Amino acid sequence: MSTPTSNEPTPQRLQAIRTQFDELRAHVQPDALAAQLTELEQEMGAAGFWDDQERAPKVSAEHARTTKRLEGFRALERDVEDLDGLAELADEDEELAAELEEQIASVTARLAELEEARLFSGTYDAGDALVTVNAGAGGTDAQDWAEMLLRMQMRWAESRGFRVELLEASPGAEAGITTATFRAEGENAYGLFNAEKGVHRLVRISPFDSQNRRQTAFAGLEVAPIVDEVGDVTIEPDDLRVDTYRASGAGGQHVNKTDSAVRITHLPTGVVVQCQNERSQSSNRETAMKMLRAKLLEKAEADRKAEIAKAKGESESASWGSQIRSYVLQPYTMVKDHRTGHEVGDAQRVLEGDLDGFVRAELLRAAGKAPTAAGGDDEV
Structure with missing residues (x-):
């Protein structure tokens, strides 16, 4: 699927947007969503619906999710339809030209979100996630790194609009944490956090080393689905x-x-x-x-x-050497994902929770829509 770029002429960009939108329409199926919404509303309007304290909240939550999904698609549909008219006016007005660029950027971003949603096919991908961060090898540096990783992941979850609740945190002996668990509630939370599961490596000048030596520390991230049905596990x-x-x-x-x-x-x-x-x-x-x-x-x-x-004769190493990503702060700054090859030079931005690029690259790789990085565990 082609994605419009700012280097292409406007007509080609708009055509790429329309093509991508039409392909995604088949995936979203707005008419089926509307029919589902009607059924949910009929059930919610039935006599005695709210007397069932177990089912009513689930139906209500599903109604809210379906409404949000359908309204978001309809709004995107209107904005895509408006692009051609806005492009004609923009040829004669510089202010409208700037508005056109903003609209194209907004539409492109929302198309990317819909494209991302197509990558979730697991049983629990659409649901909430239980995320646990554990300090690994590296002593006090690892415990400090675990706390940094926890903060980064929670900030990313909040930036995605998830409701985040810290359930438990066990402090380290001198700094940081040994382990912590938080819950992320929102659409596709489990599917998204699955892309972050694994060992994360930090390379920096240790603030706990009196000789200011460069140290390597590890922290692991685990993710589990949250389900309401007791029958899923005994x-x-x-x-x-x-x-x-x-x-x-x-x-x-x-x-x-x-x-x-x-x-x-x-x-x-x-x-x-x-x-x-x-x-x-x-x-x-x-x-x-x-x-x-x-x-x-x-x-x-x-x-x-x-x-x-x-x-199949395959094997996976569970050792600390199997890190999925390295965060290098010294002697240069670079964050590199060893599975996809995706990298960002501004490490601080990543540590503040800017993970969308890494997650999207891994989702595409896992879905077989992007190549696996060669030499994935090479030093960065």
């Missing part, structure tokens, strides 16, 4: 060990004086989750159980993929 009560402890960090006097934080260990798999952000032990336990269900789902999917890879 958890036996006898398979759980539940521990309570005093929450650390911000939260007021209540956090420091009661054992409100909850840690749950799933004994058969060794999966551990913990939550301390809620005000009561029961609320923390409920949230932790949702986290456990999400992580067990992800583990089951990872095990399934590993079995397929084994059957």
Whole structure:
């Protein structure tokens, strides 16, 4: 699919936009969305609908998502249709020429978002995500890097319009964190964060080294889907060990004086989750159980993929040497993704949460629509 560029003449750019929009229309299927919206509205308008406290919120949320998707497509459709008329007027008015460029930029960006949405085909891609950051090799530098990675990922999620909630953070001995988990709620959150899953490497002059030497630190990012249906995974009560402890960090006097934080260990798999952000032990336990269900789902999917890879004679290294991306701050600045080859020289911009380019490149690669980077683990 061709994407319009500013170097092309305006007529060719507009034609590329129309072609891309027509192809995406077949994927979005606005008429089917409108029909689905009508069905949801009829269900919501039925007598006693709100009496079902389990189904009503789900239907209402689906109605909101469908409405947003359809209204966004219709608005884009109108803007695409207006481009030809605006282009004719822009030939005679410089101010309208500037407006045309703004409109083309806006339309192109929204087309890219629709194109991105086509890349999600997994069972849980459209749903919310549970994201965990763990410090890896590198001591205090790794714990500090884990906190930087956590901040970067949360900022990126917020820039995408997701609702972000930090569920748990365990501080490092001197700085940073050893582990932290947050929830990202929004359309395609799980599918998007899957592109960030893996080991992230930082190279910099260590602020914790008295000799100011260049150090390498690692942090890992895990992502799991959040599902509402209990039937998606079975958890036996006898398979759980539940521990309570005093929450650390911000939260007021209540956090420091009661054992409100909850840690749950799933004994058969060794999966551990913990939550301390809620005000009561029961609320923390409920949230932790949702986290456990999400992580067990992800583990089951990872095990399934590993079995397929084994059957095909493939192998994947789980070592720290298998980093997906390197962030180099010294002696130069560069962030490079080893899977796709996508790189950005402004490392600070990336650390502030500008990850769209990296994520889109990986989604395209994973979907077989972009080449894999050669020499993916080379030094940058």
